[in-house]
Amino acid sequence: MCLGLSHNTAPVDVRERHAFPPQKMGEALIALRDYQAVREALMLQTCGRLEIYAELEDYEAGVGQLRTFLNNFRHGDVNDMDSYMYTLLGTQAIDHLFRVSTGLDSMLIGEAEILGQVKDAYVQAQRARSLGKTLHTLFREALEAGKAARTHTSISGESTSIATAAVAFAKQHVGELDGKSVLVVGAGKMGSLAARRLRDDGASDIIVLNRSHARAQDVAQNLGGVARVAEMPGLVNALKDADVVVTSTGASHFIVTPGNVAEAMLARPSRPLFIVDIAVPRDVDPEVTRIAGVGLVDVDALKGLIDVTLEKRREAIPLVEEIIAGHVERFQQWYQSRVAVPVIASLVQKTEAIREAxxxxxxxxxxxxxxxEKILITGMSMTIVSKLLHSAITRIRGKAVENRAEAMTHARMLDELFELQALGDGELVQLAALEDMSE
Structure with missing residues (x-):
């Protein structure tokens, strides 16, 4: 299942209120492992979404425990999330993840960053040991779908990111960037991408400001001779020099405030300042727009520009949906075939033990x-066992995909006939979950 909210259901002020600090994501995933109905879990957070993907013992109990987790871990009231949150079960959740990984569900269709963000979430969950076989396989399949969409269609053509859209938005308001001074606050992935696009679009004076001076220097060096570095205590001075500000940090509070903007504007009363805030939580206090000469847009305000510039990408949507359908079917076949795994493994193990003895x-x-002679006899024994088991294994795997109820009957019959004892209570619960998923 998938429990979440996104730019499709929640405005930026709601998304930022419920965002998890990146440094606490690993801790959150470890905490999720303690909930009884949650077998596996992964959290995906971007500027446009917060989603929990999970494999549950029971849907009703599991969803309730995930909501309890959100309430406990965030140490605040999450009741308002009900107005914005969606719950997707079974095939709906699978299809949704693939639409996310291919960029179809992004604010900017086909955006370049989302596949990397899905991969980062997958790696974080691996490190936190919150993944099991199901989500591991599901997310590997989702990453493959995302790669295929970008390789075989034009879904990621033209403007490729939120950062790129931010630069285009700034150019609409201030004109060409040549001769303008641009301040980039934040030297993470999005800030680095914005800085590179600013340079490519003609900016010849870029100030990179970041809490980590070393990281800011790395970004500036990659830009060549057009960039210089400032430290966070020098934010006001950097604002005094800037015509455009693009900000994207991971801070949980406002970095750019009415106080420091007002102080900067006193030194440049005749020069306007335009700010593009693409961070979630937001870096810029919306109250700065009360200051004369200051313009501000946040990530949600980019939607209008994005909608106008994506016609070529929309043409690729049917092809991407075909790719998604193929990967969804492949994952579902694997998921449904799990009914056969315990019995097949036990049958092979038992026959192999008999053969060796x-x-x-x-x-x-x-x-x-x-x-x-021993080698020849050993080889013959392996061939006999393999040929005897081949038909049974092939048929039960096929039935698991075609008809789960019949496959469960076959699995139980093999388990009983060969005294395998492969289907304990846990496996029977898992088999029942396969039925729930299809419904």
Missing amino acids: ELARLFGRCPELTER
């Missing part, structure tokens, strides 16, 4: 056998 007994009774 009988060979050992034979070789003990016939010490005159040469090594070559």
